[in-house]
Amino acid sequence: MNDEMNLFSKNNIHQPLADEIRPRKLDEIVGQKQLLGSGKPLRQIIDKKIPISLILWGPPGTGKSTLAFVMASAYGLPFEKFNASIDNKAELQKLVANHPNESFVLQLDEIHRLTKPIQDYLLPYLESGKILLVGTTTENPIITINPAIRSRCELFEFKPVSPDDIVPVLQRTTKSVFNFELDQKSAKMIGNSANGDVRVALNMLETLVAMHGKTLNQKQIAEFAQNQHFAFDKDTxxxxxxxxxxxxxxxxxxxxxxxxxxxxxxxxxxxxxxxxxxxxxxxxxxxxxxxxxxxxxxxxxxxxxxxxxxxxxxxxxxxxxxxxxAPKSDSAWKSYERANEDGKEANQLHPMPTYLRDSHYKHSIETTGGGDMINPFNEKHQVAHQKYLPKDLEDKQYYEPRDNKREQAYYQRYKALKKYLYGNGAENNE
Incomplete structure (x- = not known):
């Protein structure tokens, strides 16, 4: 294999390709046109150097960390990195001390894992403008990030990068780093296998070139890609x-x-x-x-x-x-919601008929009226002509059917039963 394609130098592991070719300018970032296209909100914030902290969330490899670095360069500010999942408060204090007389951009990765002591230390610096925060996370910040931090930042969601946007990156990288041309179809195969993650695509390219060099072909890409599994984490x-x-x-x-x-x-x-x-x-x-x-x-x-x-x-x-x-109906769900409007009120407001009260103790009928009811199984059609709703709710109709054939048949029976139970007794329930 050619020396320029070797992943390893004599004594050290080579710098990952994704880091080596990381964009240095805003126009070099691929994807996220809905945020970084001309006139789009995030593009305007950076172009106008508006000093506001950001939280960028979305899948890995979509450019969140890259944008934090590019933003620092665009603003002409020092750039520091902090990872909330592995770094501690002392590390953050050291970063602040490195810039006693100037503001700096802080990329705070895994910001959803920020502990309260670090958060409390960080907040005054956000308020004063000492730190221009760019928080990055794969998690929805509305759910996972403390409101005290969230309220001081603008939130932007990064989307997976399309294969069409990944293809030119792969072709450009192959030519500039590995000195050969990667055809469009081969680049698209790698892009399709990366699940919207530019870093994954570049890692695949780097590994494939290390394995096959300039002889890399579509069959080799297909064989490699089918062994990769990029399903999302079920905890995200x-x-x-x-x-x-x-x-x-x-x-x-x-x-x-x-x-x-x-x-x-x-x-x-x-x-x-x-x-x-x-x-x-x-x-x-x-x-x-x-x-x-x-x-x-x-x-x-x-x-x-x-x-x-x-x-x-x-x-x-x-x-x-x-x-x-199947035909659709949300009537069971909606019926309960309507009943719950009354049911969640204090139950003293809607006293039940006394004969429905518990009868499992001696003298319950004499004491509370509990159990002094007509037994439906002794009546015609096993339906007793008696009321079950609290008196002030007798006119309520919680069940409202949808217009499918089966439910309309149920509804006819519902109406007949309702009329029999709460009518004058002359009707039957057939």
Missing amino acids: TYHYDYLSAFNYAIIGSDTDAALYYLSVILNSGDLESAIRRIRDAAYMCIGLADPRAVDTAVLACDTAEKIGLPRASTNLSYATIILCL
Whole structure:
């Protein structure tokens, strides 16, 4: 192999390629056009050198750390790095002491792991402008970052970088660092395998060139890429985004989308969350519109739990398709919400009929009236002509059906029962 393609010098590991070619100017950063394009908000902040702290969040390898470095250069300020997951307060104090008479840009990586002592030390410097903070994280800051820090920063979400944006970086790097041309299709194969992470793409390129040199071809790239697994971490914010997308795809009756999001979730190894979402969607979103579909989906989930991955994917695919194609109804969910508006009030406001009170003690009927009710099973059609709601709620209708055929049939029975229970007794419940 040529010396220039060797990852190792005689005694030291070579500097990672992603660090070696890190952009030095704003226009060299790839992706994030929604933030860094001409006239976009983050671009304006940097171009106008507005001294405001930032929190940048999004997947790894999307340019967050690079932007912090470029921002310091654009502002003409010193640049320091601090990692909240491994560095301590003493390290931060040392960084501040390095700049006694000047402000500096502090890239605070893993900012969602910031401890309270470090936060308390940091806040006065943010207030005074001594530190221009650029916090970086893969987690949603609204959920994970303390409001005291969050309220002093502008928040910007970084998106995965598209393969089309990664391709020119790979081709440019191959030519300038390794002295050969990487064809468009080969670069696209690497870009597609990187899951929106520029650093991963560059690491793949570096490893492939170290293995094959200038003879690198598409077959070699394909063989290498298929052994890489870049599924998201099931403990991150993005995992919950995919769970949400899965749920909404079922609600929206988009079978193909739901199956795609299910595959992403199962590839991360999270069988439990997929099962939980299917069970929840079955009752919340299909419910009375198709009880048989609900039962079928829940049974498939029970089977999936017993079988486990990878075979359980078939059971959950079956349940997902059933729910997507079933008619939809949120009436059970909405009916409870309406009932809960009254139910969450002080129960003394809505006293129940006395004959519904507990009768499991001696003299309950004489003492409270508990149990002094008509037994429905002794009545025609096993329905007694008596009221069950508190008197002031008798006119309430919590259950409101959707317009699917099955639920309309239920609704006819609901209306007949309501009329029989709260009417004058002349009607029947047929």
